[in-house]
Amino acid sequence: MNRFAGRVVDLHCHSDRSDGILSPEALVSRAKARDVSVLALTDHDTIAGLAAAKAQAALEGMTLLNGIEFSCQWQGRGIHIVGLNFDDGDQDLLALIARQHQRRMERSAMIAEKLERAGFDNALARAKTQAGEASLGRPHFAHAMVEAGFVRSVDQAFKRYLGSGKPGDVKQVWPEFEEVVPVVRAAGGAAVVAHPLKYKMTRTKLRAMLDDFRDCGGNAMEVVSGAQRPEQTREMAQLAGRFALLSSCGSDFHMPGTQWGELGKFPALPETVTPVWSLWPSLANESKQ
Ligand SMILES: [Zn+2]
Numbered sequence: 001m002n003r004f005a006g007r008v009v010d011l012h013c014h015s016d017r018s019d020g021i022l023s024p025e026a027l028v029s030r031a032k033a034r035d036v037s038v039l040a041l042t043d044h045d046t047i048a049g050l051a052a053a054k055a056q057a058a059l060e061g062m063t064l065l066n067g068i069e070f071s072c073q074w075q076g077r078g079i080h081i082v083g084l085n086f087d088d089g090d091q092d093l094l095a096l097i098a099r100q101h102q103r104r105m106e107r108s109a110m111i112a113e114k115l116e117r118a119g120f121d122n123a124l125a126r127a128k129t130q131a132g133e134a135s136l137g138r139p140h141f142a143h144a145m146v147e148a149g150f151v152r153s154v155d156q157a158f159k160r161y162l163g164s165g166k167p168g169d170v171k172q173v174w175p176e177f178e179e180v181v182p183v184v185r186a187a188g189g190a191a192v193v194a195h196p197l198k199y200k201m202t203r204t205k206l207r208a209m210l211d212d213f214r215d216c217g218g219n220a221m222e223v224v225s226g227a228q229r230p231e232q233t234r235e236m237a238q239l240a241g242r243f244a245l246l247s248s249c250g251s252d253f254h255m256p257g258t259q260w261g262e263l264g265k266f267p268a269l270p271e272t273v274t275p276v277w278s279l280w281p282s283l284a285n286e287s288k289q
């Protein structure tokens with residue numbers, strides 16, 4: 001049931017406006033070639049790719065839903081909250097996105113300062129060149145260090161400079177999800193816990209997190225995120241039922257040919273769950289045309 005009125009639905013993927021490789025246009029075309037007909041582009045903390053993706057989706061005869069993946073925290077842990085099908089002109093949502101961008105920029109400036117002290121000159125400007133239109137992050141510093149011959153590989157950049165406890169390590173502080181979820185809801189969107197199995201929480205913690213998420217207005221959780229085992233799908237479906245959350249599914253695609261999921265290619269949602277797209281009846285009408 002990642003098929004919806006016969007259409008393949010993928011509600012989680014990334015373009016080069018965050019840490020994906022493909023342009024929004026190329027991403028949409030790739031999704032089309034893999035029979036996806038309802039796609040949400042969910043770049044990290046930015047909606048910069050949506051306009052281009054939407055234009056391409058119109059050319060391809062696909063439905064492109066507004067999407068974003070917010071970096072948040074809960075009890076000191078990093079949690080990703082996907083926002084789906086919101087009004088992208090909502091002022092509070094845009095202000096939240098601007099604050100996320102500001103947080104990234106402040107952290108990047110601190111990373112740059114530390115890397116310069118470690119001998120890597122002009123770190124911020126070099127990383128910005130790497131980032132292009134994407135929002136600046138650690139991978140851009142890593143690529144800049146490789147290009148300058150400061151390290152041999154991205155892996156080495158993280159191992160020696162950018163990883164936890166290394167000279168360029170700066171902890172990022174994100175907002176609590178209680179601050180993010182109501183903004184997504186007020187903008188008419190659905191708030192979805194991304195990839196619940198990737199946080200490496202105990203099941204007790206995971207249940208407590210989902211309970212808090214539902215209490216602050218969260219709608220849904222990703223019951224399917226990329227490739228996963230049947231017993232994982234069953235367990236996530238049970239959790240969704242237990243916390244009265246709707247179910248979402250997506251590939252979390254970042255780039256061709258990696259360990260990450262391919263667009264549209266993941267196990268189907270079990271028949272027993274209520275999919276998140278039950279919130280959007282007009283989408284069903286659209287698909288019947
Ligand atoms: Zn994520």
Ligand SMILES: [Zn+2]
Nearest residue numbers: 012014069252
């Ligand atoms: Zn993601």
